Amino acid sequence: MIVAANNLQKRFGDTAALDGFTMSVPAGRVVGLIGPNGSGKTTALKSILGLATLDGGELQVMGKDPLRQRAALMQDVVFIADTGILPKWMRVGDLLDYVDAVQPGFNRAAAVERLAKTEIRVTKRVRTLSKGMHVQLHLAIVLATEAKLLVLDEPTLGLDILYRQQFYDAILNDYYEQDRSILVTTHEVREIEHILTDVVFIHKGRTLLSAPMEDLAQRYTKLVTPDEVSLPTPPISTKRGLSGYEYVVQDVPRNELAELGSVTTPNLAELFVAVVGE
Amino acid sequence: MQKYVGLLKREWLEHGPAFYWSMGVLLIILILSLILAFAFEANLDVELSAEQQEELRENMTLSQRNGDVSGLEMLTALALDTAGSTDAELRTKMSAAMAVIAQAFHWVFLVVSIFALIAVLYDERKDHSILFYKSLPVTDTESVLSKYVFVAWVAPVVVIAGVFIAQTIVLLAASITVEDGQAGRLWAASEIWSRPFHALFGYLLQGLWVLPTYAWVMLVSAVAPKVPLLWAFAIPMVISWFESLLFGQSSVAQWLLSHGAPAALPDVHRFINDGEGGAFAYLAVLRQGDFWVGVLIGVGLLALTVIARRRYIAI
Numbered sequence: 001m002i003v004a005a006n007n008l009q010k011r012f013g014d015t016a017a018l019d020g021f022t023m024s025v026p027a028g029r030v031v032g033l034i035g036p037n038g039s040g041k042t043t044a045l046k047s048i049l050g051l052a053t054l055d056g057g058e059l060q061v062m063g064k065d066p067l068r069q070r071a072a073l074m075q076d077v078v079f080i081a082d083t084g085i086l087p088k089w090m091r092v093g094d095l096l097d098y099v100d101a102v103q104p105g106f107n108r109a110a111a112v113e114r115l116a117k118t119e120i121r122v123t124k125r126v127r128t129l130s131k132g133m134h135v136q137l138h139l140a141i142v143l144a145t146e147a148k149l150l151v152l153d154e155p156t157l158g159l160d161i162l163y164r165q166q167f168y169d170a171i172l173n174d175y176y177e178q179d180r181s182i183l184v185t186t187h188e189v190r191e192i193e194h195i196l197t198d199v200v201f202i203h204k205g206r207t208l209l210s211a212p213m214e215d216l217a218q219r220y221t222k223l224v225t226p227d228e229v230s231l232p233t234p235p236i237s238t239k240r241g242l243s244g245y246e247y248v249v250q251d252v253p254r255n256e257l258a259e260l261g262s263v264t265t266p267n268l269a270e271l272f273v274a275v276v277g278e
Numbered sequence: 279m280q281k282y283v284g285l286l287k288r289e290w291l292e293h294g295p296a297f298y299w300s301m302g303v304l305l306i307i308l309i310l311s312l313i314l315a316f317a318f319e320a321n322l323d324v325e326l327s328a329e330q331q332e333e334l335r336e337n338m339t340l341s342q343r344n345g346d347v348s349g350l351e352m353l354t355a356l357a358l359d360t361a362g363s364t365d366a367e368l369r370t371k372m373s374a375a376m377a378v379i380a381q382a383f384h385w386v387f388l389v390v391s392i393f394a395l396i397a398v399l400y401d402e403r404k405d406h407s408i409l410f411y412k413s414l415p416v417t418d419t420e421s422v423l424s425k426y427v428f429v430a431w432v433a434p435v436v437v438i439a440g441v442f443i444a445q446t447i448v449l450l451a452a453s454i455t456v457e458d459g460q461a462g463r464l465w466a467a468s469e470i471w472s473r474p475f476h477a478l479f480g481y482l483l484q485g486l487w488v489l490p491t492y493a494w495v496m497l498v499s500a501v502a503p504k505v506p507l508l509w510a511f512a513i514p515m516v517i518s519w520f521e522s523l524l525f526g527q528s529s530v531a532q533w534l535l536s537h538g539a540p541a542a543l544p545d546v547h548r549f550i551n552d553g554e555g556g557a558f559a560y561l562a563v564l565r566q567g568d569f570w571v572g573v574l575i576g577v578g579l580l581a582l583t584v585i586a587r588r589r590y591i592a593i
Binding site for chain 2: 085088103
């Protein structure tokens with residue numbers, strides 16, 4: 001198991017950022033951690049990266065305690081955060097030199113080769129780069145590093161649609177392999193839905209749902225009917241829309257529902273709203 | 279090894295310019311002062327007493343007595359009395375002169391060091407680059423120590439070079455104005471070539487002498503929510519204020535201040551102690567119990583700084 005988090009607890013004063021949060025990331029999986037603002041997902045990610053202390057629970061990343069063994073762990077973990085975190089005073093070339101000196105798994109030549117395909121020059125200072133170029137640079141560093149886990153915290157926040165598409169294409173084409181895992185959080189659920197193998201819903205610091213994507217299609221059904229209907233089991237959400245009544249139903253065979261209206265698989269956003277609304 | 283070189287190089291890239299620019303500015307001021315002195319030497323108004331004039335005449339060469347003597351030449355002759363001094367006397371005078379030249383560099387370096395240290399752990403929290411540094415396999419202990427080692431033991435190379443250049447420039451200027459045939463004695467007495475090595479060793483000691491003060495500043499840099507410089511000074515001052523209210527004395531701030539001074543440096547030590555004790559007098563600092571108490575307290579404060587960075591206090 002790459003990440004094993006069990007019953008994590010973290011409080012900030014009276015507020016519980018993590019309240020029994022549990023999740024796991026198996027090797028070779030792309031796990032989406034989905035939750036609204038303030039749900040605890042950034043705290044969870046920071047704990048996994050050894051950047052935040054916990055008040056309770058058990059957490060291991062590749063068999064290591066992230067807080068106590070962060071430096072050793074970072075030989076196998078790379079991450080891109082939502083804000084531009086690269087040191088802005090550095091020149092790109094100096095930044096690559098620094099990473100080359102301290103990160104044994106970093107391939108400087110590969111990073112330079114990737115940057116050569118962009119407008120980023122090694123003589124430029126990071127502060128002169130646009131938000132998109134900043135992310136491209138960080139991506140070049142990450143993709144040139146041999147790592148088993150890539151953590152992405154809202155990596156495309158503030159990027160235009162072109163950069164966002166390029167970003168995930170690069171991740172899938174150049175990073176993702178059978179033994180490498182990705183843990184990603186984003187508000188743009190639709191953007192990553194097609195690349196996820198697993199999903200974890202987090203709300204108020206608790207795990208609301210944790211399942212492989214293929215299970216979701218089997219367990220959850222979206223039913224749309226022109227009129228209100230009576231269902232064999234209570235739906236987890238009901239919404240009145242333009243096309244009629246929309247139900248999200250759990251663990252009911254689709255053939256039973258098909259008789260009542262049109263049946264589809266809910267997308268992640270619909271499922272999240274349905275589960276949180278529960 | 280490559281890792282530690284990389285860490286120090288990173289510090290050099292971030293904080294090196296503050297050190298070499300400040301030293302550069304001091305050198306420029308020194309050179310401009312000398313140029314101005316030479317340019318206006320004819321107008322130097324040197325008022326001499328009868329005894330000084332007599333002394334000056336005795337110390338001047340025959341040709342100088344008979345010819346025109348500039349104000350600078352008079353000043354040099356009066357100050358150094360090169361011809362009239364034995365080698366030992368001249369060495370003492372030159373040592374004092376070299377120490378005076380070095381003062382500004384060491385003190386300015388100290389101020390720049392404090393500013394660099396107050397920024398080292400605060401700035402990375404402020405611009406969130408700490409998240410990037412922490413995404414790399416470098417421990418918090420390695421990060422904190424690399425920052426300390428850079429300011430205490432690597433950056434001083436800049437000030438040592440600056441002092442050496444300044445002393446050489448002044449020696450060259452003095453060689454022009456000194457009595458004929460005395461320039462060689464002046465250079466020999468200045469011990470210009472051994473001074474950088476003494477300074478280097480002095481800074482090795484100085485890095486330990488200032489440990490409690492520097493480590494305190496780093497700790498504040500790692501935890502202060504805002505204006506870390508203010509916190510770094512305000513807390514000892516408040517403690518001292520309470521101390522003076524309760525006990526009638528304020529030793530905490532004074533102790534920290536004394537450990538901020540460049541007291542372990544040969545030039546400064548010589549300057550403070552009026553040249554007593556010879557070239558190695560600065561080593562006396564090793565015999566002070568206060569030195570070793572400071573080292574212990576400094577190590578404790580550095581350990582707290584590592585813990586603070588590990589816990590990452592976001593701004």
